Amino acid sequence: MEPIGAYIHIPFCVKKCPYCDFYSLPLNEELVSAYVFSLCKNIKDLSRVYEREIDSIYFGGGTPNLIGVDNIGRILDAVHCGFKVLNPEITVEINPSAHTNIDFRKLKNTGVNRLSIGMQSINDNELFNLGRRHNSHDIKQTLYKAKNAGFYNISLDVMLALPNQKDEDLINSLSFCVENNLPHVSAYLLKIEKNTDFYKIKNILPLPDEERTADLYLLASDYLTSRGYEHYEISNFCRKGMESRHNLKYWNCDEYLGFGSSAHSFMNGKRFYYPRSIEKFIENPVYVMDSTGGDTKEFCMLRLRLAEGIKNEEYKQRFGENIPDIYYDRARKYVDSGLVSVDESGINLTPRGFLVSNALVVDIIY
Numbered sequence: 001m002e003p004i005g006a007y008i009h010i011p012f013c014v015k016k017c018p019y020c021d022f023y024s025l026p027l028n029e030e031l032v033s034a035y036v037f038s039l040c041k042n043i044k045d046l047s048r049v050y051e052r053e054i055d056s057i058y059f060g061g062g063t064p065n066l067i068g069v070d071n072i073g074r075i076l077d078a079v080h081c082g083f084k085v086l087n088p089e090i091t092v093e094i095n096p097s098a099h100t101n102i103d104f105r106k107l108k109n110t111g112v113n114r115l116s117i118g119m120q121s122i123n124d125n126e127l128f129n130l131g132r133r134h135n136s137h138d139i140k141q142t143l144y145k146a147k148n149a150g151f152y153n154i155s156l157d158v159m160l161a162l163p164n165q166k167d168e169d170l171i172n173s174l175s176f177c178v179e180n181n182l183p184h185v186s187a188y189l190l191k192i193e194k195n196t197d198f199y200k201i202k203n204i205l206p207l208p209d210e211e212r213t214a215d216l217y218l219l220a221s222d223y224l225t226s227r228g229y230e231h232y233e234i235s236n237f238c239r240k241g242m243e244s245r246h247n248l249k250y251w252n253c254d255e256y257l258g259f260g261s262s263a264h265s266f267m268n269g270k271r272f273y274y275p276r277s278i279e280k281f282i283e284n285p286v287y288v289m290d291s292t293g294g295d296t297k298e299f300c301m302l303r304l305r306l307a308e309g310i311k312n313e314e315y316k317q318r319f320g321e322n323i324p325d326i327y328y329d330r331a332r333k334y335v336d337s338g339l340v341s342v343d344e345s346g347i348n349l350t351p352r353g354f355l356v357s358n359a360l361v362v363d364i365i366y
């Protein structure tokens with residue numbers, strides 16, 4: 001059996017950003033202790049149900065660094081105690097506003113070997129407009145301290161299609177990633193989600209229209225790929241071999257276990273999650289069954305997020321048959337317009353195709 005991934009959700013933030021709909025609460029030390037205790041117990045309990053090997057651990061949030069390095073170490077000890085952990089990729093999301101409070105060397109000693117830093121932009125005006133608490137100085141300090149402590153596997157987040165974003169604003173952020181020789185960049189479009197402060201003012205936000213959004217996305221793709229990065233997933237770029245092992249599990253339709261409030265799992269063909277309530281999780285974590293998963297359509301939908309697309313060989317290995325001819329027929333309609341590539345090895349979307357991936361996936365697969 002293939003090793004699985006472990007996702008650990010840390011639902012605390014100093015302040016809610018106006019565009020964010022991830023589950024997070026204001027930091028509260030008492031709640032942190034109770035939550036970490038429950039997480040460790042939850043890990044132990046699920047390790048008895050799923051006796052599987054783990055090769056990636058991902059601390060996401062919220063702001064995982066807020067719980068402190070000792071608590072991250074405690075949670076990792078619980079994972080090592082319950083599961084067999086094989087040469088793991090261990091990622092922690094880092095908020096640049098917190099660099100003065102993070103002991104990066106100590107963090108490295110816990111076994112964490114990958115950082116995902118929520119830069120979003122290197123331009124102070126953009127960070128201010130996004131309601132972020134950090135500035136460009138904090139980003140540089142975070143990177144300096146992390147590298148000094150021996151972290152080299154670092155990803156930076158860059159947001160695209162920000163209000164009034166100019167080409168040069170975006171290039172500033174991307175060139176910062178390139179100049180610092182970062183092996184991984186997540187470049188994703190700002191989405192205005194319901195239940196956020198930005199949603200309430202969406203009509204007056206100077207957001208780029210569809211055409212301008214497409215230009216910014218393709219600019220990011222061209223800029224990074226012409227500088228040696230692979231555009232390996234809709235929103236992700238990396239130097240050769242530096243893909244996020246953990247996130248690849250989601251897109252490859254592989255199995256993972258999620259621990260903590262709002263964390264999702266996919267195991268044994270079933271998708272389930274813990275509700276967005278820290279109180280319920282601390283009191284008695286009971287997951288909610290979501291749906292079955294991993295069928296042919298879901299596999300294809302997820303794989304089309306990857307530049308590699310759906311490979312016939314893998315499809316055959318997993319489902320015992322070739323990719324259905326009808327998928328090929330439908331995909332071929334988009335080849336001339338440069339949205340899709342089709343050959344005997346399989347089907348994949350191009351960067352232009354990624355921009356309209358939802359519509360293409362629906363048409364090709366469903």
Ligand code: SF4
Binds near residue numbers: 012021095
């Ligand atoms: S964007 Fe990050 S720091 Fe801001 S509220 Fe969301 S999880 Fe917290």
